[in-house]
Amino acid sequence: ELYTAITDLEDLLESEAFLVRTLHSNIAAEEAKLDALRRQAKLFEEVQNEAKRDISSFLLNPINAYLLVKRMTVDWKQTEMIMQENLYDNVLANFTFFKEQFKFPSDEDLRGAAEALIRLQDTYKLDTSSVARGELNGIQYSSALSASDCFELGRQSYNKQDYVHTSLWMKEALKKYEQEKNQTTTQKWEILEYLAYSTYMEGNVHGALQLTDELLRLFPNHQKALGNRAYYLAAISKEEEESRKQQDVASASQETNVQNDEAAVANSAENSESTTTDTPKESKGSYISDRAFYEALCRKEVTLSPEYEAKLKCHYVTHNNPYLLIGPLKEEEAYLDPRIVLYREVISDSEIEVIKKMSIPRLRRATVQNYKTGALETANYRISKSAWLKDHEDEVIERISKRVEDMTGLTTSTAEELQVVNYGIGGHYEPHFDFARPSEANAFSSLGTGNRIATVLFYMSDVAEGGGTVFPRLNLALWPKKGTAAVWMNLHASCNGDYRTRHAACPVLIGSKWVCNKWLHVVGQEFRRPCVPNEFQSVDQDYN
Numbered sequence: 001e002l003y004t005a006i007t008d009l010e011d012l013l014e015s016e017a018f019l020v021r022t023l024h025s026n027i028a029a030e031e032a033k034l035d036a037l038r039r040q041a042k043l044f045e046e047v048q049n050e051a052k053r054d055i056s057s058f059l060l061n062p063i064n065a066y067l068l069v070k071r072m073t074v075d076w077k078q079t080e081m082i083m084q085e086n087l088y089d090n091v092l093a094n095f096t097f098f099k100e101q102f103k104f105p106s107d108e109d110l111r112g113a114a115e116a117l118i119r120l121q122d123t124y125k126l127d128t129s130s131v132a133r134g135e136l137n138g139i140q141y142s143s144a145l146s147a148s149d150c151f152e153l154g155r156q157s158y159n160k161q162d163y164v165h166t167s168l169w170m171k172e173a174l175k176k177y178e179q180e181k182n183q184t185t186t187q188k189w190e191i192l193e194y195l196a197y198s199t200y201m202e203g204n205v206h207g208a209l210q211l212t213d214e215l216l217r218l219f220p221n222h223q224k225a226l227g228n229r230a231y232y233l234a235a236i237s238k239e240e241e242e243s244r245k246q247q248d249v250a251s252a253s254q255e256t257n258v259q260n261d262e263a264a265v266a267n268s269a270e271n272s273e274s275t276t277t278d279t280p281k282e283s284k285g286s287y288i289s290d291r292a293f294y295e296a297l298c299r300k301e302v303t304l305s306p307e308y309e310a311k312l313k314c315h316y317v318t319h320n321n322p323y324l325l326i327g328p329l330k331e332e333e334a335y336l337d338p339r340i341v342l343y344r345e346v347i348s349d350s351e352i353e354v355i356k357k358m359s360i361p362r363l364r365r366a367t368v369q370n371y372k373t374g375a376l377e378t379a380n381y382r383i384s385k386s387a388w389l390k391d392h393e394d395e396v397i398e399r400i401s402k403r404v405e406d407m408t409g410l411t412t413s414t415a416e417e418l419q420v421v422n423y424g425i426g427g428h429y430e431p432h433f434d435f436a437r438p439s440e441a442n443a444f445s446s447l448g449t450g451n452r453i454a455t456v457l458f459y460m461s462d463v464a465e466g467g468g469t470v471f472p473r474l475n476l477a478l479w480p481k482k483g484t485a486a487v488w489m490n491l492h493a494s495c496n497g498d499y500r501t502r503h504a505a506c507p508v509l510i511g512s513k514w515v516c517n518k519w520l521h522v523v524g525q526e527f528r529r530p531c532v533p534n535e536f537q538s539v540d541q542d543y544n
């Protein structure tokens with residue numbers, strides 16, 4: 001699972017550099033071998049030419065006779081030995097050793113990296129040919145993709161039965177193939193095979209047939225293509241027959257027009273009723289819009305109104321705390337209700353370095369809690385690597401907890417350990433609540449510290465593109481700024497969950513995103529922020 005964090009990719013790049021060096025030194029050795037063979041050949045050739053001038057007198061010379069015998073024994077044996085020397089065994093041994101000693105990405109990693117790229121393509125609406133040119137949001141970030149690179153993205157989409165992306169990437173592969181001509185290892189018929197099938201799966205039988213014909217011109221006895229061709233032809237003739245039948249019905253029904261209109265009215269009434277009164281559908285609709293808002297916020301298509309932003313203030317705060325009187329916190333309001341604030345320059349670069357250094361060797365693929373079993377498991381909706389750091393492990397970690405208390409006015413005695421997170425290519429965390437909902441009875445129950453009352457999220461890096469923390473129900477997006485912390489309460493004064501705090505981490509488009517989280521719990525806050533029992537219950541909507 002290398003693809004989930006940038007730090008692992010750095011190691012991978014180093015491994016690749018070693019392999020390149022190994023390959024180069026072997027190519028050099030191979031060239032030296034060829035040079036030696038060429039020299040030998042030349043020597044043998046020279047004697048041969050001399051002999052050919054007058055074969056009989058040449059062999060009458062005892063020296064020549066001796067030399068011929070010597071060449072055919074000693075010299076040719078040497079040549080044979082040079083030829084037998086298999087330098088590539090060395091390269092391969094090096095490769096094998098390397099694969100065993102160091103982490104090498106697996107097919108699973110390739111799948112994850114391709115999936116991440118396609119997630120970025122979708123979330124940020126990146127068009128296929130721009131990505132294939134190495135462009136992200138109009139900026140050239142990398143070299144262009146080759147036909148075989150595009151083909152692999154198409155193949156990965158195909159394996160996920162995602163035929164829309166299969167078609168997009170196979171079409172791109174085809175374009176690149178034409179530009180590269182014979183330089184690519186990917187065959188045109190292979191691209192056509194995938195493209196024809198995904199075109200069919202997208203509902204375009206005629207297109208699929210055309211592509212299959214093109215494939216058969218290149219590879220006339222491709223068995224699967226021949227089978228598919230027959231299948232597509234049958235589908236087309238069935239389709240034509242049905243449309244003929246429908247035309248017959250239509251022309252016959254022109255006389256009974258009135259009846260049909262009534263049927264149409266009845267039908268539409270039924271439809272509209274089912275969409276307005278069916279609750280499950282409604283909540284699904286809301287979920288989709290929640291997700292759509294998340295993505296639109298990530299793309300910066302949705303922002304707070306200027307009128308709302310004008311109401312937000314920033315101040316120096318001391319919370320009547322003597323330490324803060326000396327060095328007040330720089331507090332900036334990001335949202336008023338629920339209150340979400342940012343503290344600027346609240347964690348220093350050197351503190352960040354300590355935290356990163358401690359966590360790097362411990363980073364593991366992040367898990368989420370299964371709300372039924374309470375078990376921790378990996379999930380596709382959360383892709384990052386994380387590690388947990390305890391207060392007593394380092395003075396810096398303890399200092400951070402103290403600062404969290406200064407910011408929130410709450411105790412960290414019942415808080416979770418500091419969670420450090422690094423997001424890699426396309427790393428993200430889909431919309432979620434930090435608190436446990438009543439349906440998730442098992443979450444946190446083992447801790448005995450109650451629900452997560454507050455979240456303190458420290459940004460430990462800037463992110464070049466993407467990677468925002470977005471609140472789809474508030475139209476709010478926070479953009480990572482190294483040294484800033486975002487703070488909000490997850491629970492109402494009643495200590496019931498505040499569903500408006502639903503939030504997500506947008507996929508990282510460019511850069512590496514580092515954050516750390518401190519989650520504070522209900523137990524222990526009795527004198528600081530007691531739960532108010534009879535508070536008016538807001539009509540929160542609870543859906544995933």
Ligand SMILES: O=C(O)CCC(=O)C(=O)O
Nearest residue numbers: 429468469504505515517
């Ligand atoms: O990384 C972010 O921006 C948010 C992370 C988050 O919501 C979480 O870890 O619970």
Ligand SMILES: [Fe+2]
Nearest residue numbers: 432433434503
């Ligand atoms: Fe969260």
